[in-house]
Amino acid sequence: xxRELEVCIEIASSDSNRSGIESKxxxxxxxQRVLTGNLGCVFGTDELKxxxxxxxxxxxxxxxxxxxxxxxxxxxxxxxxxxxxSKSTNIDFQExxxxxxxxxxxxxxxxxxxxxxxxxxxxxxxxIELSDASQRKHMLVVRFPQGFPAVxxxxxxxxxxxxxxxxxxxxxxxxxxxLPFGQQPGLQSVIRHAEKQLEFFKEFWDVMQDIxxxxxxxxxxxxxxxxxxxxxxxxxxxxxQMNIDPLFPRSMPDTRLFGPANSIDPMxxxxxxxxxxxxxxxxxxxxxxxxxxxxxxxxxxxxxxxDDINIECGICYSxxxxxxxxxxxxxxxxxxxxxxxxxxxxxxxxIPNTRQSFNTLFGACPYCSETIxxxxxxx
Amino acid sequence: xxxxxxxKELKDLAMNPPAGVEVVDANDFKVWKLSLAGxxxxxxxxxxxxxxxxxxxxxxxxxxxxxxxxxxxPIHPHIYSNGHICLDVLYNHWSPVxxxxxxxxxxxxxxxxxxxxxxxxxxATYIKTARANPKHTAWAFHDxxx
Numbered sequence: 001x002x003r004e005l006e007v008c009i010e011i012a013s014s015d016s017n018r019s020g021i022e023s024k025x026x027x028x029x030x031x032q033r034v035l036t037g038n039l040g041c042v043f044g045t046d047e048l049k050x051x052x053x054x055x056x057x058x059x060x061x062x063x064x065x066x067x068x069x070x071x072x073x074x075x076x077x078x079x080x081x082x083x084x085x086s087k088s089t090n091i092d093f094q095e096x097x098x099x100x101x102x103x104x105x106x107x108x109x110x111x112x113x114x115x116x117x118x119x120x121x122x123x124x125x126x127x128i129e130l131s132d133a134s135q136r137k138h139m140l141v142v143r144f145p146q147g148f149p150a151v152x153x154x155x156x157x158x159x160x161x162x163x164x165x166x167x168x169x170x171x172x173x174x175x176x177x178x179l180p181f182g183q184q185p186g187l188q189s190v191i192r193h194a195e196k197q198l199e200f201f202k203e204f205w206d207v208m209q210d211i212x213x214x215x216x217x218x219x220x221x222x223x224x225x226x227x228x229x230x231x232x233x234x235x236x237x238x239x240x241q242m243n244i245d246p247l248f249p250r251s252m253p254d255t256r257l258f259g260p261a262n263s264i265d266p267m268x269x270x271x272x273x274x275x276x277x278x279x280x281x282x283x284x285x286x287x288x289x290x291x292x293x294x295x296x297x298x299x300x301x302x303x304x305x306x307d308d309i310n311i312e313c314g315i316c317y318s319x320x321x322x323x324x325x326x327x328x329x330x331x332x333x334x335x336x337x338x339x340x341x342x343x344x345x346x347x348x349x350x351i352p353n354t355r356q357s358f359n360t361l362f363g364a365c366p367y368c369s370e371t372i373x374x375x376x377x378x379x
Numbered sequence: 380x381x382x383x384x385x386x387k388e389l390k391d392l393a394m395n396p397p398a399g400v401e402v403v404d405a406n407d408f409k410v411w412k413l414s415l416a417g418x419x420x421x422x423x424x425x426x427x428x429x430x431x432x433x434x435x436x437x438x439x440x441x442x443x444x445x446x447x448x449x450x451x452x453p454i455h456p457h458i459y460s461n462g463h464i465c466l467d468v469l470y471n472h473w474s475p476v477x478x479x480x481x482x483x484x485x486x487x488x489x490x491x492x493x494x495x496x497x498x499x500x501x502x503a504t505y506i507k508t509a510r511a512n513p514k515h516t517a518w519a520f521h522d523x524x525x
Contacts, residue, residue: 315439315475317384347475350440366474 003084005051007034007076008043009069037063039072051083096122096146103149107187115191128191130158132198134206138225140194142187158194159225160201161246204228207249210283211242215298218325231258234292235299237311237329237336238263242284250280252287260329260336267292314367315343328374335368342377381438382408388479400483409434412448415483421491428453430486431462432479442473444514445482454496457489461506463513465499467520470513 008031034049035042037060044052052059059079066072104123108116111128117139118127128140141156205225212223215232218239223230231241238259245251255271257264274291282290289297296303312319313326314337326338339347347366348354354363365372385408392402399416411432417423428451433444446462447453457465468477468485499505509516 315384316381317387321383343475346440366476 005048005080006045007048007073009040009073010043011040011069035059035063039063039066039069042076051080055079055083100144100146100148104144111187111191126187128187130191130194130198132205133202134209136205136209138194138198140190142190155190158197160197161204161226161228161244163246201246204244204246204249207244207284211244211285214285214300216300216304221320221323231325233299233304234259234267234294235304236263237338238267239327240267240288240292242288244284250282250284252278253284255288258327260331260333262331262333311338313338313340313343315339315347328372330365330368330370330372332365332368332370335365335370337365337367339374341374344372344374345377348372348374381434384439385434391478392480397480397484397487399487400480403429411479413479413483415486415490417453418487418491422493422496423453423490426451426453430483432482439475439477442469442477442514443479443482444512445469446513453490454498455490455493456495456497456499459499459502459505459509461509463505463509463516465518465520467518470518472520 031043032046032049033041034044034052035056059076062075062079063072066075101123108119108126115128115130116126117129119125124144124146126142126144128142130138130140132138138158140158142153143156144153145151208223208227208230211217211230211232215230217223217230218233219231219241220227220229228244228246229241230244231239233239236259238257241256241258242253243255244253252275257268257271270293271291274293277290278287279290285298288294311326313321319325321340322342324340324342326340326343328339328341328344330337330339345361348361348363351363354361356362359376360373361375362371362373364370389402389405389411392400396402399418401414401416402411403414404410404412411434413430413432415428415430417426417428428447429449431444431446431448435441435443445464447458447464448462452458452460452462459465464486466485466489468474468482
């Protein structure tokens with residue numbers, strides 16, 4: 001068992017008679033005097049004090065026997081290991097009924113061991129790997145409570161996108177965390193339910209996977225199976241954000257364009273003019289390429305290097321800051337320097353010749369001195 | 380907030396340092412020591428000066444505190460003998476576009492364009508009254524020639 005506990009020692013000397021709670025700045029938490037003996041004092045966190053509460057006399061005896069502080073510390077670590085390992089065995093194996101073990105094993109046998117990728121020593125947590133029709137891996141975690149089988153297990157639901165359409169009873173049923181454990185006990189019904197979900201969202205994940213493979217996704221940084229939003233780079237400081245509907249993944253998504261106005265205005269009008277060309281037999285990424293008239297497609301990891309896409313903020317020199325990407329651009333066509341909203345706002349606020357109108361600041365771009373505007377970042 | 384920016388600047392200084400500039404000591408993101416060599420063909424050829432940069436928590440929104448340290452402070456009409464430098468971009472013309480490298484270049488060019496080695500005329504009174512931090516001085520930038 002790996003566990004880190006901080007300890008501070010004070011070697012006994014003539015004036016070491018301070019007492020009570022002391023706050024030592026180098027510690028993460030308030031430090032308490034845990035033990036006092038002939039060699040000196042041991043300070044530690046509340047956690048340490050709690051663990052050692054029953055062993056104080058025993059440790060004082062050990063300190064008397066130890067020749068110096070280092071050898072006592074070795075004894076202290078031994079004692080801690082003893083206490084902690086006996087605690088874990090107590091919880092794990094003695095407080096559970098025989099049927100807990102036999103029932104879980106029966107269920108796992110019925111399920112088939114090849115699906116199980118991880119299992120706790122006390123069988124309380126089972127990780128099951130499922131594959132959908134497109135060979136994507138999905139994880140399902142089932143936890144068996146101590147009172148199992150009287151208390152039903154809990155299932156961490158699969159990561160699925162949230163559906164906003166309230167009309168679809170199917171999606172509600174699929175999204176719900178209340179799994180049909182009551183009617184049909186057993187892991188197999190959980191798996192069947194999960195497989196239904198995988199089948200239902202297959203189309204959605206196919207669409208998302210296509211976007212992830214063929215574009216530079218700026219946001220989210222690490223998309224999960226539940227993320228419906230993607231923001232993809234278009235090059236020249238422009239990007240498009242799309243929100244795919246999990247129920248109708250191939251229909252035209254809500255989109256938003258980001259970038260300097262003179263670059264995205266023509267793109268926006270193309271998007272509207274060509275909207276009739278949307279073809280649901282094609283993937284949304286392919287459709288957007290047609291609508292936006294991108295002959296070479298989206299910039300993707302295949303044809304564009306990361307440095308051309310992740311243009312860093314001109315103030316903090318980083319791309320991602322506090323989860324934000326630099327999306328405030330200087331509107332001067334020769335400059336187009338990107339900034340994070342928060343960086344630009346703080347800078348404009350700090351110089352005297354910036355004007356403010358409500359929450360909008362008008363100041364000079366630090367690079368080209370042309371007027372640049374920004375609004376206060378959301379708190 | 381801006382540790383990332385300073386680490387990038389440091390990397391950049393190591394990769395392509397401006398001529399005559401050398402990082403002496405940059406173990407944290409608070410104080411950096413750099414050395415600046417006088418450019419060949421100028422009055423300061425063969426001389427080497429020590430620069431100290433102090434970064435506040437608001438860098439690069441606020442300028443760093445920059446001064447010459449050590450026994451060799453360049454003798455220049457805009458540099459006081461206590462190491463304080465009269466250079467607009469270090470004070471009210473600071474902008475986040477400036478970097479440690481660009482400051483070093485500005486200083487280099489300030490030294491190179493000098494025609495006679497002398498201290499500022501008010502050096503004696505200034506060093507008696509100035510505070511340790513040059514950013515507390517109310518600077519007047521009047522001379523663009525040197």
